[in-house]
Amino acid sequence: MADESGGFAQFATSRHRALYRYAYLLAGERGLAEDLVQEALTKTYVAWRRLHDSANADAYTRKVITNTAITWWRRKSWHSERPRDDVPELPTGHHDDNVTARLWLWEELQALPPRQRAVLVLRYYEDLTEREAAALLGCSIGTVKSQTAHGLKKLRARLGPDAVLIMETVVAK
Amino acid sequence: MTGLLKETLTERAGAVQEPHLDLDAIIGTGNRRIRRRRSTAIAAVAIASALILAGGVVTARHLADSAQPAGGVPTFKERRPTYSTGDKIHYGRDIIKVGPEKISSFVQIDTGFVYAADSGAVYFTDGSGDGRSDAKLGTGSSGDLAADDSGTLVGWVDDNGPATDEFVLYDVGTRHEIARTTLGNEKKPVEEGLIPQVLAIDNDMAYFAANDGLRSWDIGDGKGTLLKAGALPSELSDAANGKLAYPVIQPGGAIEGIGVARTLGPRNVIVPGAIDSANLSPDAAHVFTESTDTSRLFRSDGSGEIKLKSDHALLVQAVWLDNDRFVTLGIKTLESPEKNPLDLVTCSVRTATCTTAVKAFSPYPPDDGNPPPFQIPTGHRLP
Incomplete structure (x- = not known):
């Protein structure tokens, strides 16, 4: 057991930052992200013996974070008080179009259904391929494609033509 | 747009401060779980499994015969112990093949089953098709369905196409949408990340968890009422x-x-x-x-x-068959639960007893973080 906990501790310490960032992008809330990582790492510890190496453990932990996040969103069973808005400080500087577009985009990302948000985070933050994202989510590649398309379509619709224009301008710079 | 999306995600992830890692708490909790080999009620059913119950796929004729009333029209008014595995619905002893997609969640109505797929598509099957091309009723990516205890109405939220999430009520009996409304969803949700949901259908009323709170919807006159502003879905x-x-x-x-x-x-x-x-x-x-x-x-x-008198240590989830009986998942023991397979159990209120309806329908599965490959007709995907 001592060897196991030693190997797990090394894994958890080295991967905690990356796992927390991933959970935060899914949850959009620091407290909830912390809970997600804590729960996922606990499950990883329980399963540590059969995971064998840190690569398996990393994939397993991300899978647990993702499925737990989707479940919690569906159940919405947490009643304890949570901060409504814990958006981290943005880099200082003037609020140009780029910053405005990012703020809008972040806000609208929070409003997407959890699975669509998860797919976008996996594809555009984690840089996973459609096949890798499908494996992690436990769904088909076609589902990843359709969820990505729906998520992007909804973002465009919610942001409206002005915001899309700003973003296109920003991207073109 | 995707370039900016990547920039936004990267920036947000980089700006958030990493919290303290409480390894002692994680390992302590993990050790307790290992020692006790027990899980919470939800975790117990959240575990993937492979089914061991073998059975043939019934033909439409067989199914229609077995559930056919005197009037000659196939019916599913009878509620039986039911579960699904991938593309099959195990309806008592009958097995209904569905397609073109697998079942993520499902409900029973008086004329068959309505199921949601991972893609968000919502389908209807009564077992009379070829098992490959069930009727598509609509889309709703959250995968949550609601149905009454009887009748042919089903509800879900269409959050795939429209910019604003829409509540959908569909009468499978007439094959018509009887309501489609964004009522209460025009504003931002009361809590970040909340997704609208059709919570329940009860006779002529439907209950919605909208962005602005809990709402009722009078199916007869098509009017909605805000029951509790700012309430979460879990408050009903x-x-x-x-x-x-x-x-x-x-x-x-x-x-x-x-x-x-x-x-x-x-x-x-x-x-x-x-x-x-x-x-x-x-x-x-x-x-x-x-x-x-x-x-x-x-x-x-x-x-x-x-x-209730039961041979099982824990009963998880419930699907009512009638006013007296409900079906639930039975876990034999909380100590080393993986040593016993899961049973489908029927409990009677009148006799206060529970009996096994489908023994060992699934081995107690490993905790691999995946949702289980079986579902029961609650309208929600077991996590």
Whole structure:
């Protein structure tokens, strides 16, 4: 057991930052992200013996974070008080179009259904391929494609033509 | 747009400060779980499994014969112990093949089954097709469905196409949408990340968790009413026979217990304690409740608990068959539960006993973080 906990501790310490960032992008809330990582790492510890190496453990932990996040969103069973808005400080500087577009985009990302948000985070933050994202989510590649398309379509619709224009301008710079 | 999306995600991830890693707590909790080999009620069913129950796929003729009333029209009015595995619905002894997609969640109605796929598509099957091209009713990516205890109505939220999430009520009997509304969803949700949901259908009323709170929808006149502004979906557990089951929440946020009343809000606690879920019988006379490692059955009039006699240590989830019986997942032991397969169990209120309906329908599966490959007709995907 001592060897196991030693190997797990090394894994958890080295991967905690990356796992927390991933959970935060899914949850959009620091407290909830912390809970997600804590729960996922606990499950990883329980399963540590059969995971064998840190690569398996990393994939397993991300899978647990993702499925737990989707479940919690569906159940919405947490009643304890949570901060409504814990958006981290943005880099200082003037609020140009780029910053405005990012703020809008972040806000609208929070409003997407959890699975669509998860797919976008996996594809555009984690840089996973459609096949890798499908494996992690436990769904088909076609589902990843359709969820990505729906998520992007909804973002465009919610942001409206002005915001899309700003973003296109920003991207073109 | 995707370039900016990547920039936004990267920036947000980089700006958030990493919290303290409490390894002692994680390892301590993990060790307790390993020692006890027990899980919470939800985790117990959240585990993937492979089915061992073998069976052939029935033909439409066989199914129609077995469920056919005197009038000659195939019916599914009878509720049987039912579960799904991938592309099959095990309806009592009959097996219905579905397609073109697999089942993520499903409900039974009087004419068949409505199921949601991972893609968000919502389909209907009555077993009469070829098992490959069921009728597509619409889309709704959250995968949550709602249906009444009888009838042919089903509800879901279409959040795939429209910019604003739409509640959809569909009558499979007439193959028509009877309502499609964004009511209450025009504003931002009351809590970040909340997704609208059709919570329940009860006779001529539907209940919505909208962005602005809990709403009722009169199916007859097509009008909605805001029942509780700012309320979360979890603040209404179930609706049946004109009554609502809901958590009574203290000002600090803790759950005092479950209340059952005709309106939402009276603080008459029928079931005390931190209850995770409550499921009313069709006549609303009884309520099945679940909390961590515990499930109990109560009379809704406040006259107390009905102690069920069961060979199982834990009963998880409930699907009512009629006013007397409900089907649930049976876990044999909480100590080393993986040593025993899961059973599908039928409980009777009248006799206060539970008996195994489908023995060992699934081995107790490994905890690999995936949702289970089986579902029961609750309308929600087991996590």
